[in-house]
Amino acid sequence: LAKTTQPISMDSYEGQEVNITCSHNNIATNDYITWYQQFPSQGPRFIIQGYKTKVTNEVASLFIPADRKSSTLSLPRVSLSDTAVYYCLVVTHAGGTSYGKLTFGQGTILTVHP
Amino acid sequence: EADIYQTPRYLVIGTGKKITLECSQTMGHDKMYWYQQDPGMELHLIHYSYGVNSTEKGDLSSESTVSRIRTEHFPLTLESARPSHTSQYLCASSHPAVEGTDTQYFGPGTRLTVL
Numbered sequence: 001l002a003k004t005t006q007p008i009s010m011d012s013y014e015g016q017e018v019n020i021t022c023s024h025n026n027i028a029t030n031d032y033i034t035w036y037q038q039f040p041s042q043g044p045r046f047i048i049q050g051y052k053t054k055v056t057n058e059v060a061s062l063f064i065p066a067d068r069k070s071s072t073l074s075l076p077r078v079s080l081s082d083t084a085v086y087y088c089l090v091v092t093h094a095g096g097t098s099y100g101k102l103t104f105g106q107g108t109i110l111t112v113h114p
Numbered sequence: 115e116a117d118i119y120q121t122p123r124y125l126v127i128g129t130g131k132k133i134t135l136e137c138s139q140t141m142g143h144d145k146m147y148w149y150q151q152d153p154g155m156e157l158h159l160i161h162y163s164y165g166v167n168s169t170e171k172g173d174l175s176s177e178s179t180v181s182r183i184r185t186e187h188f189p190l191t192l193e194s195a196r197p198s199h200t201s202q203y204l205c206a207s208s209h210p211a212v213e214g215t216d217t218q219y220f221g222p223g224t225r226l227t228v229l
Contacts (some may be wrong), residue, residue, distance in 0.1 A: 032215045043204045043220025044157070051214065091215040102218060103173075104157040 004088045009109040018075040020108050022088030025069050033064060033071045036087045038107070044087060048073070075110075083112045117141055120221035122206050126147070126196040127195055128229050135190045135224045137205030145216065146188040150174060151223075157204065163188055195228045 005023040012018045024033065031053050036044035048055055050062040050071070061074040075082060085107040118139040127133060148161040149172075151205040159172030159228070176200070178192050189206075192199055204223045208216035 034215065035212050041223065041225070043206065045220065046217045049214050049217070103158070106156055
């Protein structure tokens with residue numbers, strides 16, 4: 001399993017763009033990069049997944065360089081409600097009875113200030 | 115939003131009691147999971163099921179057991195609770211991805227305290 005490294009914490013202010021970078025030097029060919037968000041006392045929530053280049057949805061963008069050894073989650077114009085823990089995971093494509101194993105690290109604690 | 119439910123949300127019990135944590139999903143997902151998470155710590159997979167009558171142990175050894183008699187239901191049981199079982203238990207489900215990997219949908223969790 002590819003190990004991920006991300007900052008332990010980040011601070012931002014309302015209305016700013018936040019970029020959280022994750023390193024995954026040992027990513028394999030069949031691996032996808034996936035980000036989850038978790039609020040206190042709740043289960044994680046899927047944010048975005050990508051394989052290469054750029055992926056965008058209504059919540060965030062994910063930038064993946066050609067070598068795929070790192071990725072950056074971009075949250076546009078954050079608000080106080082974006083304060084949460086953000087997890088970067090490298091997940092292997094799965095099929096049949098196997099599953100895309102999720103290995104959660106400690107994540108990045110994002111604190112958005114007024 | 116995913117439809118996955120866990121009950122109870124909070125449970126405080128005494129040592130030695132038998133408990134069952136309920137998890138249900140209405141999405142028809144084949145795969146279901148149980149994770150354990152201590153406050154401020156990482157999530158650890160303790161059980162996994164890829165369909166009815168299939169269950170497997172996860173990465174973290176757990177004294178709990180699970181069953182999967184119906185697709186939508188994946189209860190977790192502790193025969194004799196101990197203080198070391200105090201934790202948050204998160205249930206999740208997923209369906210096969212057309213592209214990429216399965217997206218896991220998590221329930222709200224059950225916070226268990228064993229006195």
